Amino acid sequence: MKNQRVVLASRPAAEATVQNFRLETVETPPLAEGQVLVRNHWLSLDPYMRMRMNDMKSYAPPVAVGAVMVGGTAGEVVESRHAEFRAGDAVVAQGGWQEASVLDATQKGVVRKVDTSRVPLSAYLGAVGMPGVTAWVGLTHFIEPKAGETIVVDAASGAVGGIVGQLAKARGCRAVGLAGGPDKCAYVKEELGFDACIDYKAHRDFASLAAALDAAAPNGVDGLFENVGGLLLDVVLSRMNAFGRIALCGMISGYDGAPMPISNPRLLLTQRLKLQGFIVSEHMPLWPQALKELAEGVGSGRLKYRETIAQGLANAPEALLGLLKGRNFGKQLVKLA
Amino acid sequence: MKNQRVVLASRPAAEATVQNFRLETVETPPLAEGQVLVRNHWLSLDPYMRMRMNDMKSYAPPVAVGAVMVGGTAGEVVESRHAEFRAGDAVVAQGGWQEASVLDATQKGVVRKVDTSRVPLSAYLGAVGMPGVTAWVGLTHFIEPKAGETIVVDAASGAVGGIVGQLAKARGCRAVGLAGGPDKCAYVKEELGFDACIDYKAHRDFASLAAALDAAAPNGVDGLFENVGGLLLDVVLSRMNAFGRIALCGMISGYDGAPMPISNPRLLLTQRLKLQGFIVSEHMPLWPQALKELAEGVGSGRLKYRETIAQGLANAPEALLGLLKGRNFGKQLVKLA
Secondary structure (H helix, E strand, O other): OEEEEEEEOOOOOOOOOHHHEEEEEEEOOOOOOOEEEEEEEEEEOOOHHHHHOOOOOOOOOOOOOOOEOOOOEEEEEEEEOOOOOOOOOEEEEOOOOEOEEEEEOOOOOOEEEOOOOOOOHHHHHOOOOHHHHHHHHHHHHHHOOOOOOEEEEEOOOOOOHHHHHHHHHHOOOEEEEEEOOHHHHHHHHHHOOOOEEEEHHHOOOHHHHHHHHHHHOOOOEEEEEEOOOOHHHHHHHHOEEEEEEEEEOOOHHHOOOOOOOEOOOHHHHHOOOEEEEOOHHHOHHHHHHHHHHHHHHHHHOOOOOOEEEEEOHHHHHHHHHHHHOOOOOOEEEEEOO | OEEEEEEEOOOOOOOOOHHHEEEEEEEOOOOOOOEEEEEEEEEEOOOHHHHHOOOOOOOOOOOOOOOEOOOOEEEEEEEEOOOOOOOOOEEEEOOOOEOEEEEEOOOOOOEEEOOOOOOOHHHHHOOOOHHHHHHHHHHHHHHOOOOOOEEEEEOOOOOOHHHHHHHHHHOOOEEEEEEOOHHHHHHHHHHOOOOEEEEHHHOOOHHHHHHHHHHHOOOOEEEEEEOOOOHHHHHHHOOEEEEEEEEEOOOHHHOOOOOOOEOOOHHHHHOOOEEEEOOHHHOHHHHHHHHHHHHHHHHHOOOOOOEEEEEOHHHHHHHHHHHHOOOOOOEEEEEOO
């Protein structure tokens, strides 16, 4: 089968550009025993991908120059040499930035069948997939919210942040979001049901953003789900209540190489805060419970999400760069078929 | 009884000076029912005192201008109107910067009798007191060291840091200290038995200090007991292994108002670190177990410590300022009687 794919052409010097990617066309190899061939319908774009483009110490090795970009995919089995899969099965996998993936189904967790009767296939890359489980693990396992507490999440209209706030509301908390622009903020409040949302683009300095947060979170902040870093983290940190918890999930504002220090870490001490960095793939025992709540929420329509869809693999690089600048609205996907 | 005391004369503009303190002589008031009069023999000086001089949001209210400076004391009861205390009892208390304290013994924990048969009275302000328990709680409760791991502590020749390393060694860990100057480093290694000690004054920039840490901790750092902040924290953070734990106990380098950002907080995410700020007085259930191990260690001579002693209350302000600059060697005390 002809396979279009995107490889890492070069490492970014600072900010990533479309020149760092290259589109190629190859033939898929014949299947070995235990392998399946999947036609990918959807590619997920996520902030972590930017980090994997750099050659630096992190929780996962960098993508090699010339190798296919990593990414989650959802699609349909077209050919199988594994007893548990057959043509037509809907599956999710780490298929990478390509139209067709040959996957080793003998390894646990590499390719997973999904039920599309109540949950759309693309949602398995978002609300009922890695982003949703990230929200669930960070909130319930690390922030451990109690009813009546105030939970803040940035990138609140995004695939992770939107779920964080909705799960916090379901647990009796005040949910406060930060998002870029009035449209995203309106969506976060009106569609997702957050108690408040701050347009951080309207508050470019510490004092202004802090005043907005004081209005949105009059009782201070007990839990922070942090996706962004930089000024947003500094401001929320200054409003944390004693014994607050910070789940550090992303630092999207720094992935492009810009420094983003924590200006006043003394607050971590004086407020006796707990800060925990985490990667959702290292908490596999929590996934079944998380996926159950998320699938029920999406299936029933209670849990809402939005998707931004780029058409065709050739547009994936531009879409990732846009995601890093917050140009997407909800879960960023690429439609491949 | 005539009582010399030191009050806060004014709040520091930036760096504290001796002009911020004032020595006064007053008469102790007559005792009410339930009170005891204590002649203080020892005053403990600790970094947290500098923070209490500022009018800022912290875990404890600031000392009011004109009020007696807060501080731990060890002394002897001279008069008692409480059934459980009698003249001659050795006690520790939060007696403040003064020669005599009138204390309400009806409130639990305000004044505590101590046994000086095997442990010297002054040690109840150090290794078998708040600093020792701080070391114990941060290490065992928050860092949770496993045998074979590498534990780093800064201010390693100090009252807290010296105990951290010795307790870590007793748990089968590699203990690495940071201290200021060759004398302190020799003491940390030779007297306290740390595996390595880095003279941070000989390594003033990131690259130099990081190279020294690489040599001292060739397998990276699993646990950090942080007393200082600033460059030291930045460097150790850059050498933390995945799933490392940071007990944030002090930020002495910032108490005088100098900013000390965490330069690269992305490492907290990529290494999935846990950072926990804590105050030992909020972990009272852990004190009995901690004090038992510490008293046994000091009583048997296994647990070592050193004291720097200023003579007389009039020298307490200068001694505190010296402590904040690292001029002390081990536990800083003031001898009052």
